[in-house]
Amino acid sequence: MSAEFEFVGGSLFLQPTPAGAYHAVAGPDQTPERRLLLGTMRSHASVRATVDQLCIWCGQPAKSALATAFRVQECGWIEGFHVPYAPPAGALEPIAVAAVTALSSTEHGLLADAQGFCIASNGFEPAQAEFLAAVSADIASLHERHAAYLADASGTSSGAWAMVDMAGNSRVGFWPLFVGEDRFVLALGGLPLLHRAALVDLVWTLTARYGTVIADRGIAHHA
Amino acid sequence: MNVTPGTRDIVRRTDLSAAVAAAAAADASMEQWRAEHLAVPGTGRIHVEPLPSEDDVTHQLSRRVAQDPTDARLHVARINHHVVRLDSDGAFAALVDLYLAFGPSAAGLRSRLLNGAHQLIGPERTTALEARTATGLVVKDPMPVCTGSMLSAGVTGETDIVRRRPATHLEEVPA
Numbered sequence: 299m300s301a302e303f304e305f306v307g308g309s310l311f312l313q314p315t316p317a318g319a320y321h322a323v324a325g326p327d328q329t330p331e332r333r334l335l336l337g338t339m340r341s342h343a344s345v346r347a348t349v350d351q352l353c354i355w356c357g358q359p360a361k362s363a364l365a366t367a368f369r370v371q372e373c374g375w376i377e378g379f380h381v382p383y384a385p386p387a388g389a390l391e392p393i394a395v396a397a398v399t400a401l402s403s404t405e406h407g408l409l410a411d412a413q414g415f416c417i418a419s420n421g422f423e424p425a426q427a428e429f430l431a432a433v434s435a436d437i438a439s440l441h442e443r444h445a446a447y448l449a450d451a452s453g454t455s456s457g458a459w460a461m462v463d464m465a466g467n468s469r470v471g472f473w474p475l476f477v478g479e480d481r482f483v484l485a486l487g488g489l490p491l492l493h494r495a496a497l498v499d500l501v502w503t504l505t506a507r508y509g510t511v512i513a514d515r516g517i518a519h520h521a
Numbered sequence: 522m523n524v525t526p527g528t529r530d531i532v533r534r535t536d537l538s539a540a541v542a543a544a545a546a547a548d549a550s551m552e553q554w555r556a557e558h559l560a561v562p563g564t565g566r567i568h569v570e571p572l573p574s575e576d577d578v579t580h581q582l583s584r585r586v587a588q589d590p591t592d593a594r595l596h597v598a599r600i601n602h603h604v605v606r607l608d609s610d611g612a613f614a615a616l617v618d619l620y621l622a623f624g625p626s627a628a629g630l631r632s633r634l635l636n637g638a639h640q641l642i643g644p645e646r647t648t649a650l651e652a653r654t655a656t657g658l659v660v661k662d663p664m665p666v667c668t669g670s671m672l673s674a675g676v677t678g679e680t681d682i683v684r685r686r687p688a689t690h691l692e693e694v695p696a
Binding site for chain 2: 303307312347364367372376419494
């Protein structure tokens with residue numbers, strides 16, 4: 299296995315793709331893949347990777363870390379650029395408002411925390427936003443209580459819920475984001491556009507503020 | 522047992538003049554003509570019936586492609602929908618989804634639809650897709666930003682970070 303993979307991305311500044319950013323916070327389990335993706339977002343800007351850096355991010359020895367990085371790369375969850383990238387600096391709320399606006403085809407979105415408080419909202423009336431934020435918290439709590447059964451029954455481990463129309467299309471979808479020991483819910487109206495770079499900005503910003511505890515614990519545990 | 526088909530013509534508007542009804546019929550006829558003649562050549566008669574949904578046609582086609590990525594008729598209808606409306610970004614996103622959906626197969630379909638939409642999406646995006654017409658795209662392939670794609674991971678940078686060594690390195694056995 300030592301000869302199976304080689305690292306060739308030394309000149310690239312690594313960061314998650316939008317799909318990678320979503321995967322990084324889509325569940326509470328700290329897999330090597332999630333630790334790698336979260337690791338790329340622990341700095342204020344993307345950094346050039348080395349094999350040693352991959353080992354730290356994954357919390358694994360070199361052989362396993364390269365295998366993890368290869369799996370993540372093949373899933374389209376990580377990418378590299380020749381210049382560093384940094385998410386927008388500043389307060390969380392305006393960054394989150396810009397993100398939830400960009401992530402919905404109708405520009406209807408909000409970000410709520412686990413207690414049901416609305417952190418950022420766009421497109422919804424203030425009363426609607428407060429209601430949806432409270433519903434988000436209830437849905438997240440409901441899902442947490444029944445997660446094991448729901449995974450068996452639905453055949454998916456996704457924690458996302460939606461209110462659907464007659465054809466099964468979501469009118470409002472709720473995506474839980476697990477960041478460190480905190481849990482947020484992203485609620486989007488219309489067609490979700492989670493492959494947009496705004497999702498990287500949002501997850502990176504949340505990770506920078508709330509994500510270091512679990513990331514540190516994971517690395518220490520697996521080193 | 523009565524097996525004749527039912528009717529939905531139960532209540533009529535009395536204030537709808539014949540002229541207005543004729544104009545509506547003409548609009549529908551023009552829309553169908555546009556759909557068939559302005560679409561990618563040879564594909565204008567491929568239609569997908571809308572489902573009873575609150576979504577508009579654009580969103581509905583996007584969702585249905587996400588739900589069943591291997592339905593070629595959906596891809597054709599979606600690309601034509603954007604081509605007829607001269608929606609450059611939508612056409613490119615729909616093409617990217619087509620390129621992601623079928624792996625190496627369906628090269629002929631990709632070629633035909635790209636040829637029909639290349640003027641709309643522009644030379645840079647055409648070049649990016651043209652290079653992968655024969656093989657299709659995989660999810661880690663970088664593409665220019667495509668708002669509206671349902672199957673893309675949003676990769677725009679380089680993804681050649683870790684390589685699998687050729688098998689010959691592993692099979693070398695000392696004499």
